[in-house]
Amino acid sequence: MQDGLPLPRRYAAIAAMSFGSALVIIDGGVANVALPTIAHDLHVAPSSVVSIVTIYQVMLVMLMLPFSGLGERIGLKRTYQGGQLIFTVATLLCFFAKSLPFLLIVRAVQAIGAAAVLSVASALIRQIYPANHLGRGLAINSVVVTSSAAAAPTIGGLVLAVAPWPWVFASAIPFALLSLALGRSIPDPKPGHAHFDLAGAVACAAMFGLVVGGLESAVHGDSPVVSAAIVLVGVAIGYFFVRNQLGEPNPILPVDLLTRPVIALSAAGSFIAFTASMTLLISTPFRLQALGFSAATIGAVIAPWPMTNMIVAPLAGYLSDRIPAGLLGGVGMAVSVTALSLIAFIPAHPTYFDMAWRMALCGAGFGLYLPPNARLIIGSAPQERAAVAGGLVSTVRLCGQTTGATLVAALLAFGIGSGxxxxxxxxxxxxxAGVCSVARLRPSIRNPSLTETRNEIPTLRQTRY
Structure with a gap:
């Protein structure tokens, strides 16, 4: 079996995947800038219009793993491009939105398309690159995602300056057209499974939707009793869902992969790292505002984080093909802990430079940790489970980011979120997260020979723990 795509087809496939990732990331984040304008035009309260963002995030968390399982059943390329088409059609429907309920439905459909795209993206990247280049491939994708997320507010502001708000959503359509035009170059591996666990997919979506939705409800001031009841129902569904998944040969929730200590530690570390980064990124504007920074200066203070990340992430991906991810992650979190401690104890009257270099250092630490971590999860999974492994990476990222946002909302409610x-x-x-990373260096975790099967040994040997 060929290892990766031949050149120059590989370059065309990389471009197609990059445009596809940029599509969903930009259109997912660009709405934030337009929220005040949408609230004014649709005559709704600002607190209500925030649901445009919330419904998108919740739907992504709910559908990521089910779509990765579906991708294994119907084909990775079909799932990826089908998601792009759904996303593009839903984006065009934004031009017909004259009420908030209709716009929320459109955003939910957009999230369905985005979930299909993101759920199989990592598995397709694994097909595109040779095994010894997988780390740099995931790092390139990480740079595309990070730069798209950083560019989304700027794109939204520029579009709003010259056009009505529906055009903000349409700003990502060119990326969809370019990705679809280059789509012939994307690999189309044969589906590996004949069975899709529909009941498990529904239970998985319900579990994540109810738990995340209940937590969001609680921090936004809804009835504590109702919010707790929603979370408890989600937990109950999750309990029976996980028990059922333990007996499935190809589970929607990858409990078969999570039984591997190296993948379980990597997933746990990723969740904790994303929670930590989102906690800082969301709380910092409130702290800087209290210190007298203007909105423009706050944006400039945060900018060094993604800018540094864009430089460090490819380097980390390149190194992860040669240096154990446990070591890279440990160093990355050591840098991040240092930077976060320095941010906690900034001077009483900090300047822009006081904050900017600390944010850059923090971005470098997380950039050194996350790409090798993702490479380890995806590279350690058997080839036929690559889609679910990629879905696990994306779901863990989204859950961590959502947990961080919820944590900051709770801290703000208690009056301690801006210090x-x-x-x-x-x-x-x-x-x-650093402890989880370094723990993977233990020989008993790095060499799980007692649990390997013959088909899995080549995959594991290609992965540096």
Missing amino acids: QVPPLISATLAVI
């Missing part, structure tokens, strides 16, 4: 507490919590979480 030293959030960066100190982030530093503590970074320590735990």
Whole structure:
């Protein structure tokens, strides 16, 4: 079997995947800038219009793993391009939105398409690159995602300056057209499974939707009793869902992969790291605003994080093909803990430079940790489970980001979200993520020979723990 795509087809496939990732990331984040304008035009309260963002995030968390399982059943390329088409059609429907309920439906459909795209993207990247280049391939994709997320607010602001808000959503359509035009170059591996666990997919979506939705409801001031009841129903569904998945040969929730200590530690570390980073990124504007920084200056202070990440992530991906991910992750979290501690104890009257270099250092630490971590999860999974492994990476990222946002909302509600507490919590979480990373260096975890099967041995040998 050929290892990766031949040149120059590989370059065309990389471009197609990059445009596809940029499509869903930009259109997912660009809405934030337009929220005040949408609230004014649709005559709704600002607190209500935030649901445009919330429904998108919740739907992504609910559908990522089910779509990765579906991709294994119907084909990775078909799932990827089908998601792009759904996303593009839903984006065009934004031009017909004259009410908030209709716009929420459109955003939910957009999230369905985005979930299909993101759920199989990592598995397709594994097909595109040779095994010894997988780390740099995932790093390139990480740079595309990071730069798209960083560019989304700027794109949204520029579009709003010259056009009505529906055009904000349409700004990503060119990326869809370019990706679809280059789509012939994307690999189309034969589906590996004949069975799709529909009941498991529904239970998985219900579990994540109810738990995340209940937590979001609680921090936004809804009835604590109702919010707790929603979460408990989600937990109950999750309990029976996980028990059922333990007996499935190809489970929607990859419990078969999570039984591997190296993947379980990697997933746990990724969740904790994303929670830590999101806690800092969301709380920092509130802290800087209290210190007298303007909105423009706050944006400039945060900008060094993604800019540094764009430089460090490809380097980390390149190194992860040669250096154990456990070591890279440990170093990355050591840098992040140092930076987060420095952010917690900034001077009483910090300047722009005081904050900017600390944010750059923090971005470098997380950039050194996350791409090798993702490479380890995807590279350690058997080839036929690559889609679910990629879905696991994306789901863990989204859950971590959502948990961080929910944590900041709770800290703000208690009056301690705009001071030293959030960066100190982030530093503590970074320590735990670092421990998870370094633990993978233990021989008993690096060499799980007792649990390997003959088909899995080549995959595991290609992965540096």
